[in-house]
Amino acid sequence: MSHVTLRDIAKKADVSATTVSRALNNKPDVSSKTKDKILRIAKNLGYTSNLLAKSLRSRKSKTIGVVLTDISNPFFAAIAKGIESAAHKRGYSIILCNTDEKYEKEEEALQVLVEKRVDGLLITPVQKEYQDILRIKERRIPLVSIARHFDTIETDSVVSDDVLGGFLATEYLIKKGHKRILYISGPLHVSSASERLKGYKRALKKYKIPFKEKLVRGYTAKMGKAYTLTRRILKEKLDFTAIFTFSDFLALGVMKAIREEKLKIPDDVAIVGYDDIEFASALEIPLTTVHMPKYRLGTEGTNMLIDEIEGRSTHRKPQKLVFKPELIARKSA
Amino acid sequence: MSHVTLRDIAKKADVSATTVSRALNNKPDVSSKTKDKILRIAKNLGYTSNLLAKSLRSRKSKTIGVVLTDISNPFFAAIAKGIESAAHKRGYSIILCNTDEKYEKEEEALQVLVEKRVDGLLITPVQKEYQDILRIKERRIPLVSIARHFDTIETDSVVSDDVLGGFLATEYLIKKGHKRILYISGPLHVSSASERLKGYKRALKKYKIPFKEKLVRGYTAKMGKAYTLTRRILKEKLDFTAIFTFSDFLALGVMKAIREEKLKIPDDVAIVGYDDIEFASALEIPLTTVHMPKYRLGTEGTNMLIDEIEGRSTHRKPQKLVFKPELIARKSA
DNA sequence: CTGTTAGCGCATTCAG
DNA sequence: CTGAATGCGCTAACAG
Numbered sequence: 135m136s137h138v139t140l141r142d143i144a145k146k147a148d149v150s151a152t153t154v155s156r157a158l159n160n161k162p163d164v165s166s167k168t169k170d171k172i173l174r175i176a177k178n179l180g181y182t183s184n185l186l187a188k189s190l191r192s193r194k195s196k197t198i199g200v201v202l203t204d205i206s207n208p209f210f211a212a213i214a215k216g217i218e219s220a221a222h223k224r225g226y227s228i229i230l231c232n233t234d235e236k237y238e239k240e241e242e243a244l245q246v247l248v249e250k251r252v253d254g255l256l257i258t259p260v261q262k263e264y265q266d267i268l269r270i271k272e273r274r275i276p277l278v279s280i281a282r283h284f285d286t287i288e289t290d291s292v293v294s295d296d297v298l299g300g301f302l303a304t305e306y307l308i309k310k311g312h313k314r315i316l317y318i319s320g321p322l323h324v325s326s327a328s329e330r331l332k333g334y335k336r337a338l339k340k341y342k343i344p345f346k347e348k349l350v351r352g353y354t355a356k357m358g359k360a361y362t363l364t365r366r367i368l369k370e371k372l373d374f375t376a377i378f379t380f381s382d383f384l385a386l387g388v389m390k391a392i393r394e395e396k397l398k399i400p401d402d403v404a405i406v407g408y409d410d411i412e413f414a415s416a417l418e419i420p421l422t423t424v425h426m427p428k429y430r431l432g433t434e435g436t437n438m439l440i441d442e443i444e445g446r447s448t449h450r451k452p453q454k455l456v457f458k459p460e461l462i463a464r465k466s467a
Numbered sequence: 468m469s470h471v472t473l474r475d476i477a478k479k480a481d482v483s484a485t486t487v488s489r490a491l492n493n494k495p496d497v498s499s500k501t502k503d504k505i506l507r508i509a510k511n512l513g514y515t516s517n518l519l520a521k522s523l524r525s526r527k528s529k530t531i532g533v534v535l536t537d538i539s540n541p542f543f544a545a546i547a548k549g550i551e552s553a554a555h556k557r558g559y560s561i562i563l564c565n566t567d568e569k570y571e572k573e574e575e576a577l578q579v580l581v582e583k584r585v586d587g588l589l590i591t592p593v594q595k596e597y598q599d600i601l602r603i604k605e606r607r608i609p610l611v612s613i614a615r616h617f618d619t620i621e622t623d624s625v626v627s628d629d630v631l632g633g634f635l636a637t638e639y640l641i642k643k644g645h646k647r648i649l650y651i652s653g654p655l656h657v658s659s660a661s662e663r664l665k666g667y668k669r670a671l672k673k674y675k676i677p678f679k680e681k682l683v684r685g686y687t688a689k690m691g692k693a694y695t696l697t698r699r700i701l702k703e704k705l706d707f708t709a710i711f712t713f714s715d716f717l718a719l720g721v722m723k724a725i726r727e728e729k730l731k732i733p734d735d736v737a738i739v740g741y742d743d744i745e746f747a748s749a750l751e752i753p754l755t756t757v758h759m760p761k762y763r764l765g766t767e768g769t770n771m772l773i774d775e776i777e778g779r780s781t782h783r784k785p786q787k788l789v790f791k792p793e794l795i796a797r798k799s800a
Numbered sequence: 801c802t803g804t805t806a807g808c809g810c811a812t813t814c815a816g
Numbered sequence: 817c818t819g820a821a822t823g824c825g826c827t828a829a830c831a832g
Contacts, residue, residue, distance in 0.1 A: 136606070136607070150818070150819045150820075152810095152818075155810065155811055159811085161811095162817095163818080168817085182582055183582055184809050185579075186522050186528065186583070186584050186809080186810095187810045190519045190520055190809085190825065191809080191811055191823085192810085192824085197562070205548050206544045206545050206547070206548040208544070211541070214539070215538050228562065229530070229560050230547075231551070232551045245515070249515055250530070251518065415723075416690070416722070418726065472824095472825055482802075482803085483803045484827090485804080485827070488825095488826065489801095489802090489827090494827095498802090501802085516825090517824090520808090520825035521825080521827085523808050523826075524825080524826050524828085525826085526808075
């Protein structure tokens with residue numbers, strides 16, 4: 135017999151399964167004598183409650199689904215850590231899924247998570263489409279969008295003000311005397327990327343620098359792609375003196391390409407990243423960047439979600455939490 | 468009514484729940500006519516199968532528990548990505564837990580995972596104690612240890628040859644002319660750390676360099692601690708010309724401290740890391756390191772585990788997979 | 801080809 | 817204070 139059940143204990147203790155259940159769950163209406171007896175026997179038998187059965191019965195799985203685009207990216211890894219920690223503190227486990235920035239994978243992940251009856255969902259949506267999200271909403275499964283948000287549909291969300299962040303980064307470079315600033319963007323269907331671009335444009339406008347289409351490139355989230363792209367751009371002799379990258383992760387690839395061309399940072403090319411990942415400060419040339427409270431994005435998102443799940447929040451409207459980003463000036467610009 | 472059940476479909480289709488179950492699971496013995504009808508109704512109603520019920524019935528949760536020490540560490544993040552990918556391919560979800568290198572957390576995580584009836588476990592054990600692992604073995608729950616292994620108890624494992632890796636790193640430095648090599652170690656109860664130390668000693672011995680106790684320091688897995696430790700060591704005027712670090716992650720902290728003292732890498736101090744994390748090659752001074760097939764550690768470990776779960780492997784003895792590490796020579800040494 | 805019965809392990813009625 | 821009955825949603829065994 136692999137797993138001990140309430141019945142097994144009940145038999146040994148010569149009581150009903152109901153009583154065992156009560157004793158094990160610290161419910162009232164059990165004499166301390168029988169309770170002690172039951173607890174002792176449960177321990178001897180090595181009883182472990184079956185949460186599948188419990189969940190089926192209670193309609194609560196104490197599990198939340200976490201859908202991220204890439205855990206090996208330190209930005210998401212930090213968020214994941216915050217999520218795990220907050221979830222654990224409140225007694226929840228997390229099922230983690232990677233989407234690789236692909237909508238079909240997101241769709242599939244959500245499907246399985248619903249089948250596994252997670253109590254709620256935390257997601258950095260791919261945003262190429264969002265019907266899968268709508269389906270979740272229809273089912274009234276609590277969902278919190280992290281680090282990204284939708285314009286067209288309403289969901290709870292925990293984000294940072296990316297327009298402001300893009301503005302701060304660009305303004306910083308402008309104040310350092312740069313006028314031709316290259317923006318290596320993330321994919322534009324991702325809200326954080328498009329909003330940082332908006333902030334970039336806004337800063338240019340404020341300082342009366344004309345916006346140039348050709349100074350926006352990339353549309354990727356991958357470090358390797360940022361590297362090859364930068365190499366190509368450097369060959370093109372594109373005219374710029376500074377680069378603002380969508381993320382520190384991309385900045386790493388960009389810096390590598392620049393170094394290979396023997397250009398000096400920040401003298402030949404100034405660089406401002408985004409996210410303030412742990413390594414940003416450990417680099418040979420510490421990276422000037424926009425700080426994102428990654429860990430807190432994770433913890434706050436999780437708490438918002440669990441409040442929703444447990445009905446503490448009876449908000450009719452979607453909850454929104456928006457952090458204010460800050461520029462961290464270091465050596466790269 | 469929140470969730471549609473087999474019964475709901477059965478009523479609408481005017482058949483029994485069993486027939487619906489058969490139709491939905493592509494079992495034989497259903498006329499294609501009723502099957503079509505059932506499928507159509509299921510779709511209309513937006514049916515989503517309840518995996519909790521299915522799991523309770525089948526005693527298979529199609530979920531594996533993953534216990535890592537720190538997902539925000541890029542080494543583990545890469546492993547996690549490999550695990551998620553392989554698990555997904557074979558139809559499993561992963562519940563992720565962080566232990567923060569604390570035994571109590573590991574114990575707690577395993578407890579919950581057993582309660583949630585995961586089909587198997589993937590773990591980078593803390594190794595301060597291992598009674599919790601023994602308990603899992605007693606219950607005959609498949610378990611694969613990743614990147615670390617036990618000497619005293621038998622478990623399936625997927626690791627890299629850390630003695631060899633430590634040897635290669637040290638030998639490389641010796642061949643570069645270094646004789647006073649500092650080893651910034653991980654916690655010694657962790658097999659990878661103690662084995663790399665063993666490799667370090669073995670290399671010294673081979674080249675007839677006396678081992679000096681005071682040249683082994685650290686015993687930490689945290690970048691911040693490696694940084695402060697290195698600062699202290701530099702003040703001590705300890706006599707060394709090269710550093711071998713337990714991980715690239717630690718090396719980042721070490722390099723930061725060295726840079727602050729205006730020492731040149733590799734001229735003043737040569738550095739060899741371990742793991743070959745993605746950033747190692749993107750650094751200003753690309754890091755010489757020992758390559759670990761992190762992603763594959765994750766995928767192979769997962770496949771080994773699932774083979775075990777599904778009874779494909781009928782091995783009586785624990786399975787062991789050992790990768791051969793390779794030294795990647797770059798600029799830091 | 802289809803339906804009935806039964807039970808996975810648990811906790812909530814409702815009676816005593 | 818305790819127990820019997822019931823059902824969460826699903827499927828395997830058995831009967832027709």
